């Protein structure tokens with residue numbers, strides 16, 4: 048198969064039923080994106096990814112809240128129709144992930160994480176571009192990221208511009224009060 052040019056897409060394939068063949072769910076989609084070293088496959092999350100993804104998040108110090116980042120949360124996100132949960136894999140091994148959501152009006156990326164030894168190869172960009180493509184297909188006209196972290200250069204190169212800061216209440220019980 049012809050290799051996609053660096054930073055460019057790819058080919059998109061459908062790979063049979065997602066989530067144990069449950070009725071009414073979409074097939075797994077697989078997209079190929081060119082990176083500096085070859086090709087990365089970007090597809091929907093699968094249950095078997097959990098351990099590898101937790102290891103990536105831990106390595107990037109993004110696993111501070113297992114309740115919202117751990118395997119149970121991953122399964123819930125994967126089952127949520129508004130969510131997008133992408134995994135980048137090389138030779139069958141997950142090397143990155145992206146989670147986001149489109150609420151029918153606005154699209155938002157919550158987290159992107161690439162295994163440290165595979166960073167600066169174009170994998171993070173491929174994940175964000177594939178997410179943008181999927182969100183646009185659903186109707187999104189813009190795309191935001193909640194936690195750009197210390198990597199503003201990464202986001203700026205992908206056309207994101209810093210606007211307002213967001214505020215977070217953690218835990219939600221404190222908002223409800225009582």
Ligand SMILES: CC(C)(COP(=O)(O)OP(=O)(O)OC[C@H]1O[C@@H](n2cnc3c(N)ncnc32)[C@H](O)[C@@H]1OP(=O)(O)O)[C@@H](O)C(=O)NCCC(=O)NCCS
Nearest residue numbers: 107158159160161166167168169170171172196198200201
């Ligand atoms: C941020 C992150 C997702 C980027 O993924 P990546 O695969 O390394 O990024 P890419 O290879 O696609 O980078 C594309 C361009 O963005 C810029 N960039 C990426 N990481 C950068 C960094 N640490 N410092 C400066 N520029 C950076 C560069 O211009 C880079 O191109 P170049 O390598 O040719 O110079 C990855 O570094 C990561 O997982 N970091 C830890 C977790 C994190 O902070 N996530 C973001 C908040 S949710």
